[in-house]
Amino acid sequence: MTTVQMRGKGTITFPAKLRSKYKLQEGEVFTIIDLGGGSFLLKPKVLEVDVLSRRIARRIKEENISLDELLQALDDERKTYYQENYIKK
């Protein structure tokens, strides 16, 4: 088990052994996946889903559309899809 300590401004030093093992260089960008309950997963890459949802979230906010509205639309579409595929001949 490797432990690290958070220092000023949230700085954490990545252990040298792991930097060497995974060839991690200065400037490497990581994605932190928040697993909840205080657990995190650290990935040495930028995830495309983050880039895309950032863009979608910005537009949704500009259009003033809420999650509830989208969930209601999903409910309507489910009924329509069921009618089209499981009721109609």
Add this chain to the structure above:
Amino acid sequence: MAKPDIFLDSSALIAGAISETGAAHALLQLGESEDILLTVSEMVIVESERSMARKAPQNLNDLRAFIKRAKLRIVSNPSKREVEAHRYLIKDPNDVPILLAAMKAKVDFIATHNRKHFLDDPNVSEQSGIQIGTPGDALAWIREKLS
């Protein structure tokens, strides 16, 4: 250890696509990073795309790219006959194709925000033999598996 296989209902998929934070988005991050398997059915894809096309059409291309990047396993819808034979599984018949697709795909967990038909009815989980919860519940379950 087999990777956890989570079926995303369309409500969880959309919630994860429109926010960079939250449990639904974390599930999709874990899908892209291949730490878990994410499964949806054809019906989930169609209703998600149609809803986005109706409410916020400028996002449709990004939603499609998002679905691709999250490395979702897309399974076929059950047939009319299968749906008819499994109407007893859940109160709302509209949800039968979703539940049945998840059962046929043998997933470990269904993540949904559908409180009325899935989350608040313990019979659905009992009848299907699949754990059902919110994206937050699914994430907590994954956390347990990983720790």
